[in-house]
Amino acid sequence: MNTSLSHSGWRLSTACLALSTVIPIAYAQPKPDNAVSQLQHVVVTASGFEQLVEDAPASISVIPREELQKKAYRDVTDALRDVPGVVITGGGSSSDISIRGMAAGYTLILIDGKRVNSRETRPNSDNAGIEQGWMPPIEAIDRIEVVRGPMSSLYGSEAMGGVINIITRKVADTWTGSLRTEATLQQHSDSGNSYQGNFYVAGPIKENRLGVQISGQKTRRNEDDFLQGFSKQDTQSGTIKFTLTPSQNHDLIAEVGRTEQKRISTPGHTMALETCGRNGCTPNEASESHYTRDSYALTHKGRYGNLQSESFIQQDRNKNPGRNMFIKNTELNSQWNTLLGDHHVTFGAQYLSEKLEDHGNQYKPEVSDLSRYQWAAYAEDEWEIHPSFSLTTGLRLTHDENYGNHWTPRLYGVWHANDELSVKAGVxxxxxxxxxxxxxxxxxxxxxxxGVPAVIVGNPNLKPEKSISQEIGFIWDNRENLNLGLTFFNTQFKDKISEVRRCTDPDGLATCHVVPGDQGYKFISDRVNVDKAVMRGIEAVASWSITDDLQLSSNYTFTHSKQKSGDFAGRPLNKMPKHMFNSTLDWDYSPELNVWTRVNFRGKSSDYLSRTAMREGTPSFTFVDMGLGYKISKHTNVGVGIYNVFDKRVTTETHEAVYDGRRYWAQLTMGF
Incomplete structure (x- = not known):
């Protein structure tokens, strides 16, 4: 049995408990019911039941539907760029999402609380941006909730960095729909233009009994005309969802979806014409990747007086036919919550099954089928000790087929010191x-x-990676026009899985052997638990309604990481900007016209551990975007914008990533 608590964690836990005994004395007055601010958004991800952001036991950000419609977000990834603590890593065809300094693989992505994870079909992190391609179109999204910090007590493995939960729109009581088309045209002819269309339609088939929701999208990004630029990318998806309400207290939701992604890189464009080595040059051939995801889900929601439940079974099937890989993930989850006096209790159970078929085993090709399962039981109690203070305690037991039992506790306190100031702290x-x-x-x-291949050999003695995170945050809201927030976080990371080289040929020749007589490799690596690291930082946010029509929203994030063990002890861990700043200015010139501008600054990234060696960080950059939206009629609006106004070019030579230069965007949305 493993536990994840350290001495520092216990100290903050004790502080939370001690705080609960003195807070009632300092309480001034209850929050007014008519208070309106950004903290009044309702969320579910932090605790499993609906509550306001200011009451949620976590650092959480919300991107509501109003903001998704108002601003020129092209997809989910674009919307997340403005969230504090969130970094869109990579570039070109390989962008990914990281939270609080943790690598992208430690961010759990959910759609309506259900997992999205196809990374096993990309074992070497190739085409990292694929995960974002499974996201629903903007028109189908009600809101996006982002929890910063570990949430394994509720969601289990992968939720070490944080959770992104994309909540889709509910089936409406009346028929409604929208069609959105958009295009992005590059100023530079060597960068590819992109085009996108998506739709959403929903309504009742039988009033108060049966409803349907259908959404889909198709996107294309043309290939760049320079090395390591954006590949040609085509994505198409479709989802249909039926909602049945057989009685007042029961809902049944059946959902089927399919998404296809294709990427093509061609010699003379994003690939070199040939590859040269000791024995001369060989012409390169076009590289094509094809990924599919089929998902099926059945959900039941029940209401039994003071007791509510949500249970589902989901299966997704992910294919990478180009590498002959297929994985089937099955998830069963049942979550319940109820009020027991001053206690809001959430409890549930989960079962996960993974079945992988991969014919790329270089060690023993006859071993091609892998599988495992895990089950978990969890419970959380949000105890309202005083009208101004609540304390959440949670515990999850996960049993993994290969790793046995693992306990993940959580403790979090929320104190409303007065009508304007709130304090959050937890472990x-x-x-x-x-x-x-x-x-x-x-x-x-x-x-x-x-060229000459290399190989990474598996290790059955690996242990799960673990983390413990402490945070304390202060939120001040004058309930009129100004909201400020400041959060300090510290994460201790241990048992990180790294590579250790067993053999390396200095000339890159196939002289290393796993077993005598094999084909030979230029290097052989083993996976081992060797590293400890610490990540800490500050998140500051500010939202100011300068006038009724002018809104300024800004945030700043400082992130620092350090390896505590291994060959590179004392050096940074991940490639993350130490300083990050986002700011957006919105002007509602009239009820029909909105003008906006935003600034995204990414400071110089730290040096970082790349597999088995340290690599130098990359320079800072700043992007400025601006645009406007105009409501032509009740159901029709248009938007235009200029991205990267000052044409900052970011390339692989300077930043190990590619970002587009100046480009022009336009969209038309029609609804009913």
């Missing part, structure tokens, strides 16, 4: 089980890029 734990291939002794994963 959260996280863990992440090794990937399926990583823990199999008979598995050799191909790596090393083109």
């Amino acid at each position: 959260s734990t996280g863990f992440k089980a090794p990937s399926l291939r990583a823990a199999v002794a008979d598995w050799g994963q191909i790596t090393g890029g083109g």
Whole structure:
């Protein structure tokens, strides 16, 4: 049995408990019912039941539907750029989402509380941006909730960095729909233009009994005309959802969806014409990747007086036919919540099954099918000790087929010191089980890029990675026009899985062997738990309604990481900007016209650990975007914008990533 609490965690836990005994004395007055601010958004991800952001036991940000419609967000990734603590890593075709300095693989993505994870079909983190391609179209989204910090007590493995929960729109009581088309045209001819269309339609088939919701999208990004730029990308998706209400206290929701993504890189464009080595040059061939995701889900929502439940079964099937990989994930989850006096209790159980078929085993090709399961039971209690103070305690037991039992506790306090000031503090734990291939002794994963191959050998003695995070935050809201927030966080990360080289040929020749007589490799790596690290930082947010029509929203994030063990002890861990600043100015010139501008600054990234060696960080950059939206009629609006106004070019030569230069965007949305 493993536990994730450290001495520092216990100190903050004790502080939360001590705080609960003195807070009632300092309480001034209850919050007024008519208070209106950004903190009044309702969320579910932090605790499993609906509550206001200011009451939620976590650092949480919300992007509501009004903001998604008002601003020129092209997709979910674009919307997340303005969230404090969130970094969109990479560039070109390989962007990904990181939270609070943790790598992207530690961010759990949910759609309506259900997992989205196809990373096992990309074992070497190739095409990292694929995960975002499974997201629903903007027109189908009600809101996006982002929890910063570990949430494994509710959601289990992968939720070490944080959770992104995309909540889709509910089936309406009357028929409604929208069609959105948009285009982005590049100023530079060597960058590819992009086009997108998506739709949403929903309504009742039988009033108060049966409803349907259908959404879909199709996108295209043309290939860049320079090395390591954006590949040609095509995505198409469709989802249909039926909602049945057989009685007043029961809802049944059946959902089926399919998404396809294709990427093509061609020689002379994003690929070199040929690859040259010791024995001469060989012409390159076009590289095509094809990914599909089929998902099926059945959900039941029940209301039994003071007791509410939500249970579902979901299965998603992810294919990477180009590499002959297929994974089937099955999830069963049942979550219940109820009020017991001053206690709001959430409890539930979960079962997860993974079945992988991969014919790329370089060590023992006859081993191609891998599987595992895990089950979990969890409970959380939000205790309203005083009208001004609540204390949340949570505990989850996860039993993994390969790693046995793992306990993940959580303790979090929320204190409304007075009508304007709130304080949040807590300790959260996280863990992440090794990937399926990583823990199999008979598995050799191909790596090393083109040319002479290399291999990473699995290790059955691996342990899950673990973290413990402490945070304290202060939120001040004058309930009129100004909201300020300041959060300090500290995360201790241990048992990080890293690579250790067993053999390396200095000339890149195939002289390393896993077993005598194999094909030979330029290097062989083993996976081991060796590293400890610490990540800490500050998140500051401000929202100011300068006038009734002019709104300024800004946030700043400082992130610092340090390896505490291993060959690079004392050096940074991940490639993250130390300083990050976002600011958006919105002007409602009239009821029909909105003008906006935003600034995204990313400071110089720290040096970072890349597999088995340290690499130098990359320079800072700033992007400025601006645009406007105009409501032509009740159901029709248009938007235009200029992205990267000052044409800052970010390339692989300087930043190890590609971001587009100046480009022009336009969209038309029609609804009914």
